[in-house]
Amino acid sequence: MKKIAFGLLTTLTVFAYSCSDNASNKQTAEQAPATQEETTEVKVMKASFTNVDAAVTGYIKKLTDNYLQIKNALIAGKATEAGEAARQLLEAMKGFDKSLLAADQKKVYDQYETGLKENAGHIAQGANDIEHQRERFADMSEGMYAIVKAFGGGKTLYHDHCPMAKNGKGAMWLSETKEIKNPYFGEKMMECGDVEEEIQN
Template identity: 55%
Template sequence: MKRLFITTMVIAAIAFTACNSGNTSHEAHEHDSTTAAAGETAKAEAVGDNTPPTAVQPQFSNIDPKVAASLKTVVARYLQIKNGLAADNSGEAASNGKAMAEAMQQLDKSALTPEQQKVYTENEEDLKEHAEHIGKNEGNIDHQREHFAQMSEDVYALVKAYGGGQPLYHDFCPMYDNNKGALWLSETKEVKNPYFGNKMPDCGVVKEEIK
């Protein structure tokens, strides 16, 4: 019984630390297939943890100043949603989701060039929908996180095209959504996971720095 208890404790410890270290042991593979899958995913994503993130320059450098200011506000609200979810604060995420949807209404996309407009319109409808859903679901943080994962794809596309008004980091959590993984953007290089909050705050790796 003592040996069984020790083995169980070791497996639990490996599952908890896999996202950070990515060093799942062969023994854990033999005892717990779920832990093994999570650990292997985390291990694959954590390779190069000590490697500096790839530097990325936005696609467009000639954005209309008023549009750039509006986009900066949209991104700022996104970052506040991220910070709210990382702190397990559903109310903060909701209030900023509403504010983000309102900020998008103020953006004059007619000031963009046709090529620039194409990128924005491809992401506009989905992004606004996700912001509204996050705003309407205070108290249901799991649902907010589901929409945040999809929202992050849209914001990432916009930031890669236009920039975010400040350096941003493209982070990736390998364990979210049953180890399918999800990205998010952050204003700091320090990882603060919005998908697991205080359960696993530093789960994730920094992929890119978008200047």
């Protein structure tokens, strides 16, 4: 019993230490601002495709908006709202005319379309299991990230990463704000994570 208690205490200590890293980083930044600025520099990038049909741009923006609604619902711990936003994303995908895509654009889109649909479906059906929604959101985020990098998202977005998500494997997400609000832990560890990239539209 003592061994189990000790193991749990050790795990919680590591867990808390990892996610309090931001606080210690802020303290370090106050002591040595120049050094900290260098280590936390955010990479700025733009979408790969510059010649995209206006209807495609509007469609990708709609997907991005639905994705961000899912993300914000998970931050707030609202599984039902996350499910509804996922249903809206699926509806948007059904009506998309892929003939509007150039050959190289279609190749990128096709690579992630099935995964987006599958993950959105799970999130839509998982209104009673927010942890399952969060697992699927991690996979969905990888696909949305690739699409936004290629086509843009209709607005400036931030690529964030939490090292503690997915049982310590780490997971990323996209956000419309630079402030870290963690969709994988919500209020339990709201500020756990870092901004890695700024994706300009």
